[in-house]
Amino acid sequence: MPTVFGIPMAALFGQVVLGCVNGAFYALLSLGLALIFGLLNVINFAHGALYMMGAFAAWLLLGYAGIGYWGSLILAPLIVALIAGLIERLLLSHLYKLDHLYGLLLTFGLALLLEGLFRQQFGVSGLPYAVPPELQGVWNLGFMILPIYRGWVVAVSVVVCVSIWALIEKTKLGAILRAATENPTLLAAFGVNVPLLMTATFCLGAALAGLSGVLAAPIYSVNPLMGSNLIIVVFAVVVIGGMGSIMGAVVTGFALGLIEGLCKVFVPQVTATAVFVIMAIVLLVRPAGLFGKRR
Amino acid sequence: MAKAALDVKDLHAWYGDSHVLHGMTFHVQEGEVVTLLGRNGAGKTTTMRALMGSGVRRQGEIMVGGASAIDLPSHKIARLGLAWCPEERGIYSALSVQENLMLPPEVRPGGLSVEEIHQMFPRLKERAKSQGTKLSGGEQQMLAIARILRTGAHTLLLDEPTEGLAPIIVKQIGRIIAQLRERGFTIVLVEQNFHFASTLADRNYVVDRGRVIDMIPKHALADNKEKLVGYLGV
Numbered sequence: 364m365p366t367v368f369g370i371p372m373a374a375l376f377g378q379v380v381l382g383c384v385n386g387a388f389y390a391l392l393s394l395g396l397a398l399i400f401g402l403l404n405v406i407n408f409a410h411g412a413l414y415m416m417g418a419f420a421a422w423l424l425l426g427y428a429g430i431g432y433w434g435s436l437i438l439a440p441l442i443v444a445l446i447a448g449l450i451e452r453l454l455l456s457h458l459y460k461l462d463h464l465y466g467l468l469l470t471f472g473l474a475l476l477l478e479g480l481f482r483q484q485f486g487v488s489g490l491p492y493a494v495p496p497e498l499q500g501v502w503n504l505g506f507m508i509l510p511i512y513r514g515w516v517v518a519v520s521v522v523v524c525v526s527i528w529a530l531i532e533k534t535k536l537g538a539i540l541r542a543a544t545e546n547p548t549l550l551a552a553f554g555v556n557v558p559l560l561m562t563a564t565f566c567l568g569a570a571l572a573g574l575s576g577v578l579a580a581p582i583y584s585v586n587p588l589m590g591s592n593l594i595i596v597v598f599a600v601v602v603i604g605g606m607g608s609i610m611g612a613v614v615t616g617f618a619l620g621l622i623e624g625l626c627k628v629f630v631p632q633v634t635a636t637a638v639f640v641i642m643a644i645v646l647l648v649r650p651a652g653l654f655g656k657r658r
Numbered sequence: 659m660a661k662a663a664l665d666v667k668d669l670h671a672w673y674g675d676s677h678v679l680h681g682m683t684f685h686v687q688e689g690e691v692v693t694l695l696g697r698n699g700a701g702k703t704t705t706m707r708a709l710m711g712s713g714v715r716r717q718g719e720i721m722v723g724g725a726s727a728i729d730l731p732s733h734k735i736a737r738l739g740l741a742w743c744p745e746e747r748g749i750y751s752a753l754s755v756q757e758n759l760m761l762p763p764e765v766r767p768g769g770l771s772v773e774e775i776h777q778m779f780p781r782l783k784e785r786a787k788s789q790g791t792k793l794s795g796g797e798q799q800m801l802a803i804a805r806i807l808r809t810g811a812h813t814l815l816l817d818e819p820t821e822g823l824a825p826i827i828v829k830q831i832g833r834i835i836a837q838l839r840e841r842g843f844t845i846v847l848v849e850q851n852f853h854f855a856s857t858l859a860d861r862n863y864v865v866d867r868g869r870v871i872d873m874i875p876k877h878a879l880a881d882n883k884e885k886l887v888g889y890l891g892v
Protein backbone atom coordinates (compact mmCIF):
# COMPACT_ATOMS: atom_id res chain seq x y z
CA MET A 364 0.00 0.00 0.00
CA PRO A 365 1.46 3.43 -0.92
CA THR A 366 2.43 5.65 2.01
CA VAL A 367 3.41 9.27 2.63
CA PHE A 368 5.90 9.81 5.48
CA GLY A 369 4.95 6.37 6.69
CA ILE A 370 1.21 7.14 6.68
CA PRO A 371 -1.01 5.03 4.40
CA MET A 372 -2.37 7.12 1.52
CA ALA A 373 -5.93 6.02 2.15
CA ALA A 374 -5.79 7.21 5.75
CA LEU A 375 -4.27 10.49 4.64
CA PHE A 376 -6.96 11.11 2.03
CA GLY A 377 -9.61 10.04 4.51
CA GLN A 378 -8.47 12.77 6.89
CA VAL A 379 -8.22 15.30 4.07
CA VAL A 380 -11.86 14.63 3.21
CA LEU A 381 -12.85 14.92 6.84
CA GLY A 382 -10.87 18.14 7.05
CA CYS A 383 -12.69 19.48 3.99
CA VAL A 384 -16.06 18.58 5.51
CA ASN A 385 -15.21 20.34 8.76
CA GLY A 386 -13.84 23.21 6.71
CA ALA A 387 -17.12 23.37 4.79
CA PHE A 388 -18.98 23.97 8.06
CA TYR A 389 -16.38 26.41 9.38
CA ALA A 390 -16.63 28.39 6.14
CA LEU A 391 -20.44 28.59 6.07
CA LEU A 392 -20.68 29.51 9.73
CA SER A 393 -17.84 32.01 9.80
CA LEU A 394 -19.17 33.59 6.60
CA GLY A 395 -22.47 34.26 8.36
CA LEU A 396 -20.69 35.62 11.42
CA ALA A 397 -18.51 37.84 9.24
CA LEU A 398 -21.52 39.26 7.40
CA ILE A 399 -23.27 40.02 10.66
CA PHE A 400 -20.23 41.47 12.35
CA GLY A 401 -19.35 43.60 9.32
CA LEU A 402 -22.70 45.35 9.13
CA LEU A 403 -24.24 45.07 12.61
CA ASN A 404 -21.04 45.16 14.65
CA VAL A 405 -22.46 42.34 16.69
CA ILE A 406 -20.43 39.30 17.68
CA ASN A 407 -23.24 36.80 17.34
CA PHE A 408 -22.76 34.21 20.06
CA ALA A 409 -26.15 32.74 19.16
CA HIS A 410 -24.76 31.53 15.83
CA GLY A 411 -24.11 28.03 17.14
CA ALA A 412 -27.66 27.87 18.48
CA LEU A 413 -29.01 28.93 15.07
CA TYR A 414 -26.99 26.13 13.47
CA MET A 415 -28.40 23.68 16.01
CA MET A 416 -31.92 24.93 15.30
CA GLY A 417 -31.36 24.33 11.58
CA ALA A 418 -30.61 20.69 12.32
CA PHE A 419 -33.60 20.41 14.65
CA ALA A 420 -35.85 22.11 12.09
CA ALA A 421 -34.92 19.37 9.61
CA TRP A 422 -35.53 16.66 12.21
CA LEU A 423 -38.88 18.14 13.27
CA LEU A 424 -40.01 18.74 9.69
CA LEU A 425 -39.37 15.09 8.96
CA GLY A 426 -41.03 13.75 12.10
CA TYR A 427 -44.06 16.05 12.24
CA ALA A 428 -44.68 17.12 8.66
CA GLY A 429 -43.15 14.31 6.67
CA ILE A 430 -40.91 16.78 4.88
CA GLY A 431 -37.67 15.09 3.93
CA TYR A 432 -34.08 16.24 3.45
CA TRP A 433 -34.58 18.11 0.19
CA GLY A 434 -37.52 20.11 1.47
CA SER A 435 -35.67 20.87 4.68
CA LEU A 436 -32.67 22.11 2.79
CA ILE A 437 -34.86 25.03 1.70
CA LEU A 438 -37.35 25.29 4.57
CA ALA A 439 -35.07 24.94 7.59
CA PRO A 440 -32.84 27.91 6.67
CA LEU A 441 -35.99 29.98 6.07
CA ILE A 442 -37.39 29.03 9.48
CA VAL A 443 -34.10 29.87 11.17
CA ALA A 444 -33.93 33.16 9.26
CA LEU A 445 -37.44 34.03 10.40
CA ILE A 446 -36.59 33.37 14.05
CA ALA A 447 -33.40 35.38 13.64
CA GLY A 448 -35.39 38.21 12.09
CA LEU A 449 -37.60 38.34 15.16
CA ILE A 450 -34.59 38.28 17.46
CA GLU A 451 -33.00 41.15 15.55
CA ARG A 452 -36.13 43.31 15.35
CA LEU A 453 -37.38 42.70 18.87
CA LEU A 454 -34.13 42.56 20.84
CA LEU A 455 -30.86 43.17 19.09
CA SER A 456 -31.85 46.31 17.17
CA HIS A 457 -32.36 48.18 20.44
CA LEU A 458 -28.73 47.69 21.40
CA TYR A 459 -26.92 49.15 18.38
CA LYS A 460 -26.56 52.54 20.03
CA LEU A 461 -24.79 50.97 23.01
CA ASP A 462 -21.36 49.39 23.31
CA HIS A 463 -20.66 46.20 21.27
CA LEU A 464 -20.51 44.33 24.53
CA TYR A 465 -24.28 44.46 24.97
CA GLY A 466 -24.96 42.71 21.68
CA LEU A 467 -22.45 40.06 22.62
CA LEU A 468 -24.04 39.55 26.04
CA LEU A 469 -27.53 39.38 24.58
CA THR A 470 -26.63 36.80 21.95
CA PHE A 471 -24.63 34.81 24.49
CA GLY A 472 -27.65 34.73 26.79
CA LEU A 473 -29.89 33.75 23.89
CA ALA A 474 -27.57 30.89 22.98
CA LEU A 475 -27.75 29.53 26.53
CA LEU A 476 -31.50 29.99 26.61
CA LEU A 477 -32.12 28.26 23.28
CA GLU A 478 -29.78 25.39 24.03
CA GLY A 479 -31.40 24.95 27.43
CA LEU A 480 -34.87 24.85 25.90
CA PHE A 481 -33.88 22.23 23.35
CA ARG A 482 -32.02 20.22 25.95
CA GLN A 483 -35.06 20.12 28.17
CA GLN A 484 -37.27 19.08 25.30
CA PHE A 485 -35.02 16.61 23.50
CA GLY A 486 -32.31 15.51 25.92
CA VAL A 487 -28.64 15.40 25.00
CA SER A 488 -28.30 11.91 23.60
CA GLY A 489 -28.56 13.01 19.98
CA LEU A 490 -31.27 12.15 17.48
CA PRO A 491 -30.56 10.23 14.29
CA TYR A 492 -31.17 11.77 10.86
CA ALA A 493 -30.66 9.59 7.82
CA VAL A 494 -28.60 10.45 4.77
CA PRO A 495 -31.11 10.93 1.92
CA PRO A 496 -31.22 7.87 -0.38
CA GLU A 497 -29.94 9.87 -3.36
CA LEU A 498 -26.72 10.66 -1.51
CA GLN A 499 -26.04 7.34 0.17
CA GLY A 500 -23.12 5.17 -0.81
CA VAL A 501 -19.58 5.92 -1.82
CA TRP A 502 -17.58 6.84 -4.88
CA ASN A 503 -14.50 4.80 -5.53
CA LEU A 504 -12.03 7.33 -6.87
CA GLY A 505 -9.31 4.73 -7.29
CA PHE A 506 -6.91 6.23 -4.78
CA MET A 507 -9.59 6.51 -2.12
CA ILE A 508 -13.20 5.84 -1.22
CA LEU A 509 -15.30 9.01 -0.94
CA PRO A 510 -18.63 8.88 0.88
CA ILE A 511 -20.98 10.70 -1.50
CA TYR A 512 -22.71 12.68 1.25
CA ARG A 513 -19.41 14.19 2.43
CA GLY A 514 -18.55 15.23 -1.11
CA TRP A 515 -22.01 16.78 -1.36
CA VAL A 516 -21.53 18.84 1.81
CA VAL A 517 -18.24 20.24 0.55
CA ALA A 518 -19.73 21.02 -2.87
CA VAL A 519 -22.75 22.82 -1.38
CA SER A 520 -20.54 24.84 0.91
CA VAL A 521 -18.21 25.89 -1.90
CA VAL A 522 -21.10 26.84 -4.19
CA VAL A 523 -22.90 28.82 -1.47
CA CYS A 524 -19.75 30.60 -0.31
CA VAL A 525 -18.75 31.56 -3.84
CA SER A 526 -22.29 32.76 -4.57
CA ILE A 527 -22.38 34.94 -1.47
CA TRP A 528 -18.96 36.32 -2.29
CA ALA A 529 -20.11 37.13 -5.83
CA LEU A 530 -23.29 38.70 -4.50
CA ILE A 531 -21.28 41.01 -2.30
CA GLU A 532 -18.44 41.84 -4.66
CA LYS A 533 -20.19 41.92 -8.02
CA THR A 534 -23.77 43.12 -7.63
CA LYS A 535 -25.57 46.37 -6.91
CA LEU A 536 -27.00 44.93 -3.70
CA GLY A 537 -23.49 43.91 -2.71
CA ALA A 538 -22.25 47.47 -3.29
CA ILE A 539 -25.01 48.72 -0.99
CA LEU A 540 -23.98 46.17 1.65
CA ARG A 541 -20.32 47.16 1.40
CA ALA A 542 -21.29 50.83 1.66
CA ALA A 543 -23.47 50.10 4.69
CA THR A 544 -20.55 48.38 6.36
CA GLU A 545 -18.25 51.33 5.69
CA ASN A 546 -20.50 54.32 6.40
CA PRO A 547 -24.13 53.50 7.19
CA THR A 548 -25.08 57.05 8.21
CA LEU A 549 -24.32 58.53 4.82
CA LEU A 550 -25.99 55.62 3.05
CA ALA A 551 -29.17 56.30 5.00
CA ALA A 552 -28.97 59.95 3.99
CA PHE A 553 -28.99 58.75 0.37
CA GLY A 554 -32.37 57.13 1.00
CA VAL A 555 -31.40 53.55 1.80
CA ASN A 556 -33.35 51.90 4.61
CA VAL A 557 -30.33 50.81 6.63
CA PRO A 558 -32.21 49.21 9.56
CA LEU A 559 -34.02 46.95 7.08
CA LEU A 560 -30.69 46.09 5.49
CA MET A 561 -29.35 45.11 8.91
CA THR A 562 -32.30 42.85 9.60
CA ALA A 563 -31.91 41.23 6.19
CA THR A 564 -28.20 40.67 6.78
CA PHE A 565 -28.82 39.08 10.17
CA CYS A 566 -31.40 36.81 8.54
CA LEU A 567 -28.98 35.89 5.76
CA GLY A 568 -26.23 35.01 8.22
CA ALA A 569 -28.73 32.99 10.25
CA ALA A 570 -29.98 31.21 7.14
CA LEU A 571 -26.41 30.12 6.39
CA ALA A 572 -26.17 28.72 9.93
CA GLY A 573 -29.53 26.97 9.46
CA LEU A 574 -28.36 25.50 6.16
CA SER A 575 -25.19 24.24 7.85
CA GLY A 576 -27.37 22.62 10.47
CA VAL A 577 -29.38 20.71 7.87
CA LEU A 578 -26.19 19.64 6.09
CA ALA A 579 -24.77 18.47 9.42
CA ALA A 580 -27.82 16.52 10.55
CA PRO A 581 -26.97 13.28 8.67
CA ILE A 582 -23.26 13.45 9.61
CA TYR A 583 -23.32 14.39 13.28
CA SER A 584 -26.41 13.44 15.21
CA VAL A 585 -28.97 16.17 15.89
CA ASN A 586 -28.07 17.40 19.34
CA PRO A 587 -28.85 20.54 21.39
CA LEU A 588 -25.16 21.06 22.08
CA MET A 589 -23.89 20.52 18.53
CA GLY A 590 -23.62 24.29 18.04
CA SER A 591 -21.70 25.20 21.15
CA ASN A 592 -19.11 22.51 20.41
CA LEU A 593 -18.47 23.94 16.98
CA ILE A 594 -18.83 27.65 17.52
CA ILE A 595 -15.67 28.16 19.53
CA VAL A 596 -13.56 26.93 16.60
CA VAL A 597 -15.64 29.06 14.24
CA PHE A 598 -14.89 32.16 16.30
CA ALA A 599 -11.19 31.31 16.05
CA VAL A 600 -11.67 31.07 12.26
CA VAL A 601 -13.28 34.51 12.15
CA VAL A 602 -10.50 36.04 14.21
CA ILE A 603 -7.78 34.43 12.08
CA GLY A 604 -9.49 35.44 8.83
CA GLY A 605 -10.04 38.99 10.03
CA MET A 606 -13.24 40.18 11.68
CA GLY A 607 -15.83 40.98 9.07
CA SER A 608 -13.81 39.84 6.05
CA ILE A 609 -15.93 37.64 3.76
CA MET A 610 -13.04 36.24 1.79
CA GLY A 611 -11.07 35.74 4.99
CA ALA A 612 -13.87 33.76 6.61
CA VAL A 613 -14.29 31.38 3.68
CA VAL A 614 -10.64 30.76 2.90
CA THR A 615 -9.66 30.43 6.55
CA GLY A 616 -12.60 28.12 7.22
CA PHE A 617 -11.53 25.61 4.60
CA ALA A 618 -7.83 26.00 5.37
CA LEU A 619 -8.28 25.34 9.07
CA GLY A 620 -10.47 22.32 8.41
CA LEU A 621 -7.71 20.93 6.25
CA ILE A 622 -4.96 21.76 8.72
CA GLU A 623 -6.92 20.02 11.46
CA GLY A 624 -7.34 16.98 9.24
CA LEU A 625 -3.63 16.84 8.50
CA CYS A 626 -2.78 17.31 12.17
CA LYS A 627 -4.87 14.26 12.96
CA VAL A 628 -2.69 12.23 10.62
CA PHE A 629 0.75 13.55 11.46
CA VAL A 630 0.60 15.00 14.98
CA PRO A 631 -2.66 13.76 16.48
CA GLN A 632 -1.85 15.01 19.96
CA VAL A 633 -2.07 18.72 18.89
CA THR A 634 -5.26 18.47 16.80
CA ALA A 635 -7.52 19.95 19.45
CA THR A 636 -5.30 22.96 20.05
CA ALA A 637 -3.87 23.59 16.57
CA VAL A 638 -6.54 26.14 15.65
CA PHE A 639 -5.97 28.15 18.80
CA VAL A 640 -2.20 28.08 18.46
CA ILE A 641 -2.63 29.41 14.91
CA MET A 642 -5.00 32.06 16.22
CA ALA A 643 -2.50 33.19 18.82
CA ILE A 644 0.30 33.42 16.26
CA VAL A 645 -1.86 35.33 13.76
CA LEU A 646 -3.00 37.76 16.44
CA LEU A 647 0.61 38.43 17.39
CA VAL A 648 1.81 38.96 13.83
CA ARG A 649 -1.29 40.51 12.23
CA PRO A 650 -3.74 41.70 14.89
CA ALA A 651 -6.38 42.52 12.26
CA GLY A 652 -6.35 38.93 10.97
CA LEU A 653 -5.05 37.53 7.70
CA PHE A 654 -7.59 39.29 5.47
CA GLY A 655 -8.76 42.03 7.82
CA LYS A 656 -8.36 45.76 7.49
CA ARG A 657 -7.51 47.72 10.57
CA ARG A 658 -10.61 49.57 11.77
CA MET B 659 -44.50 83.58 -6.28
CA ALA B 660 -42.08 80.67 -6.49
CA LYS B 661 -42.65 77.69 -4.22
CA ALA B 662 -40.43 77.02 -1.23
CA ALA B 663 -38.05 74.11 -1.77
CA LEU B 664 -36.90 74.31 1.81
CA ASP B 665 -38.37 76.15 4.77
CA VAL B 666 -36.57 75.95 8.09
CA LYS B 667 -37.93 77.56 11.23
CA ASP B 668 -36.39 77.71 14.70
CA LEU B 669 -34.20 74.65 14.13
CA HIS B 670 -32.26 73.42 17.15
CA ALA B 671 -29.71 70.60 17.13
CA TRP B 672 -27.63 68.76 19.68
CA TYR B 673 -24.64 66.44 19.69
CA GLY B 674 -25.34 64.48 22.86
CA ASP B 675 -25.79 67.22 25.47
CA SER B 676 -24.00 69.84 23.46
CA HIS B 677 -26.53 72.32 22.06
CA VAL B 678 -25.14 73.57 18.74
CA LEU B 679 -27.98 75.06 16.68
CA HIS B 680 -30.02 77.66 18.52
CA GLY B 681 -32.96 78.34 16.26
CA MET B 682 -31.79 78.47 12.64
CA THR B 683 -34.42 80.07 10.41
CA PHE B 684 -34.08 80.37 6.64
CA HIS B 685 -35.85 79.43 3.45
CA VAL B 686 -34.90 78.57 -0.11
CA GLN B 687 -37.17 79.01 -3.15
CA GLU B 688 -37.27 76.46 -5.92
CA GLY B 689 -34.44 77.07 -8.37
CA GLU B 690 -32.56 79.37 -6.05
CA VAL B 691 -28.91 79.15 -5.06
CA VAL B 692 -28.47 80.18 -1.44
CA THR B 693 -25.31 80.16 0.63
CA LEU B 694 -24.72 79.69 4.31
CA LEU B 695 -21.68 81.76 5.16
CA GLY B 696 -20.01 81.85 8.52
CA ARG B 697 -16.87 81.30 10.50
CA ASN B 698 -15.46 77.94 11.35
CA GLY B 699 -17.63 76.30 13.98
CA ALA B 700 -20.65 78.53 13.33
CA GLY B 701 -22.92 75.53 12.76
CA LYS B 702 -23.15 75.29 8.95
CA THR B 703 -22.25 71.61 8.74
CA THR B 704 -24.49 70.86 11.69
CA THR B 705 -27.34 72.58 9.87
CA MET B 706 -26.87 70.22 6.93
CA ARG B 707 -26.74 67.21 9.24
CA ALA B 708 -29.87 68.39 11.00
CA LEU B 709 -31.66 68.82 7.67
CA MET B 710 -30.72 65.24 6.69
CA GLY B 711 -31.50 63.82 10.13
CA SER B 712 -27.97 62.49 10.24
CA GLY B 713 -26.08 62.15 13.51
CA VAL B 714 -27.76 64.92 15.52
CA ARG B 715 -30.83 65.26 17.66
CA ARG B 716 -33.03 68.07 16.35
CA GLN B 717 -36.12 70.10 17.07
CA GLY B 718 -38.03 72.76 15.16
CA GLU B 719 -39.64 72.88 11.76
CA ILE B 720 -38.21 71.61 8.46
CA MET B 721 -40.43 71.64 5.39
CA VAL B 722 -39.06 70.07 2.21
CA GLY B 723 -41.23 70.92 -0.80
CA GLY B 724 -44.16 71.40 1.59
CA ALA B 725 -43.68 68.12 3.50
CA SER B 726 -42.52 68.06 7.10
CA ALA B 727 -39.17 66.32 7.60
CA ILE B 728 -38.54 66.88 11.29
CA ASP B 729 -39.97 63.55 12.45
CA LEU B 730 -38.71 61.43 9.55
CA PRO B 731 -35.72 59.09 9.65
CA SER B 732 -32.81 59.97 7.41
CA HIS B 733 -33.68 57.61 4.56
CA LYS B 734 -37.19 59.03 4.26
CA ILE B 735 -35.92 62.60 4.21
CA ALA B 736 -33.80 61.72 1.19
CA ARG B 737 -36.95 60.48 -0.49
CA LEU B 738 -38.50 63.95 -0.19
CA GLY B 739 -35.93 65.01 -2.78
CA LEU B 740 -33.15 66.33 -0.61
CA ALA B 741 -29.61 65.22 -1.48
CA TRP B 742 -26.45 65.82 0.48
CA CYS B 743 -22.81 66.17 -0.45
CA PRO B 744 -21.12 66.10 2.96
CA GLU B 745 -18.10 68.12 3.99
CA GLU B 746 -15.91 65.01 4.26
CA ARG B 747 -17.20 63.92 0.82
CA GLY B 748 -17.93 60.38 1.95
CA ILE B 749 -16.47 58.50 -1.00
CA TYR B 750 -16.59 54.78 -0.21
CA SER B 751 -13.22 53.04 -0.33
CA ALA B 752 -14.86 49.61 -0.62
CA LEU B 753 -16.57 50.73 -3.84
CA SER B 754 -15.24 51.57 -7.29
CA VAL B 755 -15.81 55.01 -8.79
CA GLN B 756 -18.68 53.64 -10.86
CA GLU B 757 -20.22 51.87 -7.85
CA ASN B 758 -19.96 55.07 -5.83
CA LEU B 759 -21.69 56.91 -8.66
CA MET B 760 -24.50 54.36 -8.89
CA LEU B 761 -24.93 53.91 -5.12
CA PRO B 762 -27.64 56.41 -4.14
CA PRO B 763 -31.04 55.03 -5.07
CA GLU B 764 -33.32 56.98 -7.36
CA VAL B 765 -35.73 58.92 -5.15
CA ARG B 766 -37.84 60.41 -7.93
CA PRO B 767 -37.85 60.47 -11.70
CA GLY B 768 -36.03 63.18 -13.63
CA GLY B 769 -32.43 62.83 -12.46
CA LEU B 770 -29.49 63.21 -14.83
CA SER B 771 -28.61 60.15 -16.88
CA VAL B 772 -25.24 58.50 -16.42
CA GLU B 773 -24.27 59.72 -19.92
CA GLU B 774 -25.04 63.30 -18.98
CA ILE B 775 -23.05 62.94 -15.78
CA HIS B 776 -20.09 61.45 -17.64
CA GLN B 777 -20.27 64.35 -20.09
CA MET B 778 -20.11 66.79 -17.20
CA PHE B 779 -17.36 64.83 -15.40
CA PRO B 780 -15.31 62.99 -18.05
CA ARG B 781 -12.70 61.89 -15.49
CA LEU B 782 -15.28 59.79 -13.69
CA LYS B 783 -15.79 57.77 -16.84
CA GLU B 784 -12.07 57.28 -17.42
CA ARG B 785 -11.52 56.18 -13.82
CA ALA B 786 -14.77 54.22 -13.50
CA LYS B 787 -13.07 51.02 -12.37
CA SER B 788 -10.66 52.60 -9.86
CA GLN B 789 -11.23 52.38 -6.15
CA GLY B 790 -13.26 55.44 -5.11
CA THR B 791 -10.71 56.78 -2.67
CA LYS B 792 -7.83 56.44 -5.18
CA LEU B 793 -9.12 59.55 -6.94
CA SER B 794 -7.48 62.91 -6.28
CA GLY B 795 -9.20 65.25 -3.82
CA GLY B 796 -10.76 67.28 -6.64
CA GLU B 797 -11.99 64.16 -8.43
CA GLN B 798 -13.47 62.81 -5.22
CA GLN B 799 -15.33 66.08 -4.78
CA MET B 800 -16.65 65.81 -8.35
CA LEU B 801 -17.76 62.25 -7.64
CA ALA B 802 -19.48 63.30 -4.43
CA ILE B 803 -21.44 65.93 -6.37
CA ALA B 804 -22.02 63.71 -9.41
CA ARG B 805 -23.57 60.83 -7.53
CA ILE B 806 -26.40 62.93 -6.10
CA LEU B 807 -27.41 64.25 -9.53
CA ARG B 808 -28.66 60.87 -10.73
CA THR B 809 -31.26 60.40 -8.04
CA GLY B 810 -33.90 62.90 -9.10
CA ALA B 811 -33.43 64.93 -5.92
CA HIS B 812 -34.24 68.57 -6.67
CA THR B 813 -32.55 70.25 -3.72
CA LEU B 814 -28.81 69.80 -3.28
CA LEU B 815 -26.97 70.51 -0.03
CA LEU B 816 -23.31 71.11 -0.85
CA ASP B 817 -21.02 71.45 2.17
CA GLU B 818 -17.81 73.31 1.30
CA PRO B 819 -17.29 71.70 -2.09
CA THR B 820 -14.16 73.78 -2.69
CA GLU B 821 -12.44 73.16 0.63
CA GLY B 822 -8.77 72.36 0.22
CA LEU B 823 -8.82 72.31 -3.57
CA ALA B 824 -6.54 74.06 -6.10
CA PRO B 825 -7.87 77.30 -7.66
CA ILE B 826 -8.32 75.69 -11.06
CA ILE B 827 -10.53 72.96 -9.57
CA VAL B 828 -12.45 75.55 -7.58
CA LYS B 829 -13.21 77.30 -10.87
CA GLN B 830 -14.42 74.04 -12.42
CA ILE B 831 -16.71 73.39 -9.49
CA GLY B 832 -18.03 76.92 -9.80
CA ARG B 833 -18.90 76.26 -13.45
CA ILE B 834 -20.62 73.01 -12.51
CA ILE B 835 -22.74 74.68 -9.86
CA ALA B 836 -23.73 77.33 -12.40
CA GLN B 837 -24.71 74.57 -14.84
CA LEU B 838 -26.78 72.81 -12.20
CA ARG B 839 -28.58 76.01 -11.47
CA GLU B 840 -29.36 76.38 -15.18
CA ARG B 841 -30.86 72.92 -15.09
CA GLY B 842 -33.24 73.99 -12.38
CA PHE B 843 -31.67 72.46 -9.28
CA THR B 844 -32.19 74.25 -5.99
CA ILE B 845 -28.86 74.57 -4.20
CA VAL B 846 -27.84 75.29 -0.62
CA LEU B 847 -24.13 75.98 -0.62
CA VAL B 848 -22.01 76.13 2.51
CA GLU B 849 -18.86 78.14 1.97
CA GLN B 850 -16.09 79.86 3.84
CA ASN B 851 -14.75 81.16 0.56
CA PHE B 852 -17.26 83.94 0.15
CA HIS B 853 -15.69 85.34 -3.00
CA PHE B 854 -16.47 82.02 -4.60
CA ALA B 855 -19.93 81.78 -3.10
CA SER B 856 -21.02 85.34 -3.79
CA THR B 857 -20.59 85.00 -7.55
CA LEU B 858 -23.01 82.05 -7.60
CA ALA B 859 -25.61 82.83 -4.98
CA ASP B 860 -28.94 84.64 -5.23
CA ARG B 861 -28.97 85.20 -1.49
CA ASN B 862 -26.46 84.76 1.32
CA TYR B 863 -27.34 83.82 4.88
CA VAL B 864 -24.78 84.63 7.54
CA VAL B 865 -24.60 82.02 10.30
CA ASP B 866 -23.06 82.64 13.69
CA ARG B 867 -23.20 80.51 16.83
CA GLY B 868 -26.00 78.35 15.56
CA ARG B 869 -28.27 81.17 14.32
CA VAL B 870 -28.86 83.10 11.13
CA ILE B 871 -27.78 86.65 11.96
CA ASP B 872 -28.21 88.30 8.56
CA MET B 873 -29.32 87.78 4.98
CA ILE B 874 -27.71 89.64 2.12
CA PRO B 875 -29.14 89.32 -1.39
CA LYS B 876 -26.81 89.32 -4.37
CA HIS B 877 -27.51 92.91 -5.41
CA ALA B 878 -26.71 94.21 -1.93
CA LEU B 879 -23.37 92.44 -1.63
CA ALA B 880 -21.26 95.31 -2.91
CA ASP B 881 -22.79 97.75 -0.41
CA ASN B 882 -22.41 95.36 2.49
CA LYS B 883 -18.86 94.23 1.89
CA GLU B 884 -17.48 95.67 5.12
CA LYS B 885 -20.26 94.25 7.20
CA LEU B 886 -19.62 90.80 5.69
CA VAL B 887 -15.90 91.03 6.29
CA GLY B 888 -16.74 91.82 9.89
CA TYR B 889 -19.04 88.80 10.19
CA LEU B 890 -16.62 86.38 8.62
CA GLY B 891 -13.40 87.78 9.97
CA VAL B 892 -11.68 87.45 6.59
Ligand SMILES: Nc1ncnc2c1ncn2[C@@H]1O[C@H](COP(=O)(O)OP(=O)(O)O)[C@@H](O)[C@H]1O
Nearest residue numbers: 673676678696697698699700701702703704705
Ligand atom coordinates in the same frame (compact mmCIF):
# COMPACT_ATOMS: atom_id res chain seq x y z
N1 LIG C 1 -19.62 65.39 15.99
C1 LIG C 1 -19.63 66.44 16.84
N2 LIG C 1 -19.75 66.25 18.17
C2 LIG C 1 -19.75 67.30 19.03
N3 LIG C 1 -19.65 68.57 18.65
C3 LIG C 1 -19.53 68.84 17.34
C4 LIG C 1 -19.50 67.79 16.37
N4 LIG C 1 -19.37 68.34 15.14
C5 LIG C 1 -19.30 69.67 15.35
N5 LIG C 1 -19.40 69.99 16.65
C6 LIG C 1 -19.40 71.35 17.23
O1 LIG C 1 -20.53 72.01 16.74
C7 LIG C 1 -20.20 73.38 16.43
C8 LIG C 1 -20.58 73.66 14.99
O2 LIG C 1 -19.75 72.91 14.13
P1 LIG C 1 -19.97 72.81 12.58
O3 LIG C 1 -21.41 72.69 12.32
O4 LIG C 1 -19.09 71.74 12.07
O5 LIG C 1 -19.45 74.24 12.10
P2 LIG C 1 -19.12 74.76 10.64
O6 LIG C 1 -19.50 73.73 9.64
O7 LIG C 1 -19.91 76.02 10.51
O8 LIG C 1 -17.66 75.04 10.63
C9 LIG C 1 -18.73 73.53 16.72
O9 LIG C 1 -18.60 74.14 17.98
C10 LIG C 1 -18.20 72.13 16.75
O10 LIG C 1 -17.14 72.03 17.66
Ligand SMILES: [Mg+2]
Nearest residue numbers: 702703704745
Ligand atom coordinates in the same frame (compact mmCIF):
# COMPACT_ATOMS: atom_id res chain seq x y z
MG1 LIG D 1 -18.34 72.69 8.31
